[in-house]
Amino acid sequence: PLQAGIVGLPNVGKSTLFNAITKAGAEAANYPFCTIDPNVGVVEVPDVRLQGLAEIVHPKRIVPTAFEFVDIAGLVKGASQGEGLGNRFLGHIREVDAIVHVVRCFENGDITHVSGSVDPLRDIETIEIELILADLETVQKRLDRAKKNMKSGDKKFKVEADALERLAAALEAGQPGRSVELSDDETALLRDLHLLTTKPILYVANVGEDEAADSSGNPHVEAVRQRAASEQAQVVVVSAQLEAEIAELEGEDRDAFLADLGLAEAGLDKLIRSAYDLLGLRTYFTAGEPEVRAWTIREGTKAPQAAGVIHSDFERGFIRAEVVAFEDLIRAGSYTAAREQGKVRLEGKDYIVEDGDVMHFRFNV
Numbered sequence: 503p504l505q506a507g508i509v510g511l512p513n514v515g516k517s518t519l520f521n522a523i524t525k526a527g528a529e530a531a532n533y534p535f536c537t538i539d540p541n542v543g544v545v546e547v548p549d550v551r552l553q554g555l556a557e558i559v560h561p562k563r564i565v566p567t568a569f570e571f572v573d574i575a576g577l578v579k580g581a582s583q584g585e586g587l588g589n590r591f592l593g594h595i596r597e598v599d600a601i602v603h604v605v606r607c608f609e610n611g612d613i614t615h616v617s618g619s620v621d622p623l624r625d626i627e628t629i630e631i632e633l634i635l636a637d638l639e640t641v642q643k644r645l646d647r648a649k650k651n652m653k654s655g656d657k658k659f660k661v662e663a664d665a666l667e668r669l670a671a672a673l674e675a676g677q678p679g680r681s682v683e684l685s686d687d688e689t690a691l692l693r694d695l696h697l698l699t700t701k702p703i704l705y706v707a708n709v710g711e712d713e714a715a716d717s718s719g720n721p722h723v724e725a726v727r728q729r730a731a732s733e734q735a736q737v738v739v740v741s742a743q744l745e746a747e748i749a750e751l752e753g754e755d756r757d758a759f760l761a762d763l764g765l766a767e768a769g770l771d772k773l774i775r776s777a778y779d780l781l782g783l784r785t786y787f788t789a790g791e792p793e794v795r796a797w798t799i800r801e802g803t804k805a806p807q808a809a810g811v812i813h814s815d816f817e818r819g820f821i822r823a824e825v826v827a828f829e830d831l832i833r834a835g836s837y838t839a840a841r842e843q844g845k846v847r848l849e850g851k852d853y854i855v856e857d858g859d860v861m862h863f864r865f866n867v
């Protein structure tokens with residue numbers, strides 16, 4: 503499954519947030535394909551549509567789709583220079599699909615800040631510089647090789663070298679790789695570099711408990727928002743401390759606690775959904791009597807590959823899929839009614855699955 507890595511300077515609240523994530527964690531039995539690793543937290547992706555489907559199908563159980571967060575602690579100033587364990591942590595970031603950058607926006611004299619004061623913009627830059635320097639090294643190595651290879655006359659290396667030159671120029675100027683526009687061909691050629699600064703990013707502004715519901719008085723949050731807007735990134739405001747408490751509760755207790763705090767939903771749920779969107783993920787459903795279940799696919803996934811998320815046999819033996827859009831099924835009120843209204847379609851192997859499709863696969867075993 504796809505993973506988002508949680509990064510940030512020491513003492514900003516990463517462990518607190520990660521603990522909240524593992525406490526709220528999904529039951530492993532439902533997700534045997536998820537990673538078993540103490541640094542990976544598996545969470546369920548909240549989706550109100552599951553309840554809508556359950557009212558129509560009356561299943562024995564409801565299973566949301568899952569998502570993984572990886573705790574990448576230990577990123578410090580100087581990491582790209584191989585100081586301490588820094589380089590190993592950069593290696594872990596290479597493996598994730600998106601970055602969740604936690605910044606400290608809460609003031610608390612008792613908790614020391616590594617740089618002496620609360621300043622999320624400086625923190626963002628400190629981390630980003632490390633990522634940029636690491637990428638610059640990667641890009642320069644590859645550029646040297648591409649230049650040598652160009653002598654072979656293979657055009658591919660010229661395309662590669664051009665793209666690398668542009669990346670190197672941006673990185674040298676302190677700009678992340680994602681600021682460089684690359685064609686699909688160039689992106690494909692450079693994918694195996696796993697550049698850190700081309701990964702999609704999302705900021706978590708960690709605020710005090712009393713600011714979770716309304717952070718408008720916190721200038722640090724505003725600063726992070728402006729910074730994020732300038733790079734089309736998202737910001738999620740949470741109080742990690744509070745999330746850890748919310749994660750201990752379930753059902754009505756949880757609802758009551760959230761209402762008390764004036765929160766419409768847990769910050770963690772907001773974070774999960776934002777991370778899901780950030781990765782361009784989509785959800786389709788299967789709805790039968792044993793279970794109503796959500797499944798994750800990337801945008802643009804075709805029906806057989808979507809079936810493969812459930813089981814590789816479904817992909818291999820795929821014949822076709824019966825598809826009804828979630829809205830159509832809810833409006834019709836039942837499968838039978840949806841079918842009578844002609845809303846249930848038969849789709850083949852080239853069908854691109856849409857978010858909210860309710861799918862029933864036919865396959866050969």
Ligand code: GDP
Pocket residue numbers: 510511512513514515516517518519608610613708709710711740741742743744
């Ligand atoms: P990490 O080094 O980034 O993993 O930071 P920790 O999660 O260990 O947090 C550092 C300190 O900040 C701990 O003492 C936490 O209790 C405290 N802390 C974390 N989040 C919050 C928060 O939302 N509000 C307040 N007041 N303190 C927090």
